[in-house]
Amino acid sequence: MEQTREEELVRVSTIAAAQGTFSIMGPRMESAPFQRPKVINMETIWEAISSLQLSLGNQIQQLSTTCMAMLSEHTEIKNKLSTVEKMAECETRLKNLELQASIWVKDSGNLHFKNEMLENVTKRCNLRIINFPKVFPISAQDMLKQYLNEILKVPEVSYPPLSKIYYLPGKIKSHVTNQQNLSADSLDLTNLLERSDSEAQAPATLLVQFAIDSDRERLLKLFFKYRDVSFMAYKVRMYSDVCKPTQKRRKQFLLLRPQVLRLGATFILRYPYKCVMVYKGNRYVFYEPQQLFKFISTQSIPFS
Numbered sequence: 001m002e003q004t005r006e007e008e009l010v011r012v013s014t015i016a017a018a019q020g021t022f023s024i025m026g027p028r029m030e031s032a033p034f035q036r037p038k039v040i041n042m043e044t045i046w047e048a049i050s051s052l053q054l055s056l057g058n059q060i061q062q063l064s065t066t067c068m069a070m071l072s073e074h075t076e077i078k079n080k081l082s083t084v085e086k087m088a089e090c091e092t093r094l095k096n097l098e099l100q101a102s103i104w105v106k107d108s109g110n111l112h113f114k115n116e117m118l119e120n121v122t123k124r125c126n127l128r129i130i131n132f133p134k135v136f137p138i139s140a141q142d143m144l145k146q147y148l149n150e151i152l153k154v155p156e157v158s159y160p161p162l163s164k165i166y167y168l169p170g171k172i173k174s175h176v177t178n179q180q181n182l183s184a185d186s187l188d189l190t191n192l193l194e195r196s197d198s199e200a201q202a203p204a205t206l207l208v209q210f211a212i213d214s215d216r217e218r219l220l221k222l223f224f225k226y227r228d229v230s231f232m233a234y235k236v237r238m239y240s241d242v243c244k245p246t247q248k249r250r251k252q253f254l255l256l257r258p259q260v261l262r263l264g265a266t267f268i269l270r271y272p273y274k275c276v277m278v279y280k281g282n283r284y285v286f287y288e289p290q291q292l293f294k295f296i297s298t299q300s301i302p303f304s
Helices: 002-019 042-122 140-150 176-180 189-193 213-225 244-262 289-297
Strands: 126-135 162-167 201-210 237-240 266-270 274-279 282-286
Touching (some): 140 162, 244 266
Antiparallel strands (some): 162 201, 274 282
16 A cells, blocks of 8 residues: 555656646646556656656746846835835925925015115105206205295295205206316306306206105195196106105006096005005005005906
8 A cells, every 4th residue: 555655656746747737836736637657666766756856946946036036026116115205205395495485485575575664764754856957056955945935835934944955866968068078277157157047957856855754744735736837947746755666566556546546436545655445435455556456357347
């Protein structure tokens, strides 16, 4: 009985090795029916062992190749995972940078706003008078007094105290350019002083700083009352002295004024750039022209 079992194992090993159906996990279920060798001796057993060794060697080689492929795939997956982790880290850092940048932009906007307000505060008592005649050799203060007396009807005893007054530099279309080319020896002062005002005057920008802010407000009200009256043949214009960003904002507000009036609303532009609008009994305040534009766009009256 024991000999028969050994013969059966030799027969199974021989046929499995010959057909390549034997594996390290045992014989395959789909293998062909076993055939008994006609002769069983040491030679057939040796051949069976050799065939089994060859089959196992092939399977071990295949297993080694599979393991190498899996190791390579594992390494590739590990590298991809590392890349994904780095991308996630970069994305987190990018979000942090975006948040920090938005904070910087907001802080920068606040700083610009504060600088603008500070500059406007320093110019609070200033008036910028445009197209004001500059007459040689009359001083700027005397010219202003003449304007106050003749045009704004301000008596001499009511002249406001001034901190500063001067003409802003600019190109003057007059004979002063030609006079600068003359030497001191050839300058005819008698002829110069005998010239008429029309020959020696030119429009310029006068900057006036009042000692008291209420005097600035009073002169502005008087100017609007007599703004159509010419002074020495010039249409003088008077404005509050504000910084350039505020000037731009005020100009944009004034461009929207006709649209506000078309709505049947009242339009008031206060210093430095506070726009007040009363519409259908409601009071609206705007500090940015875009806000006013958006409000008008929501109404039924289209822009022209």
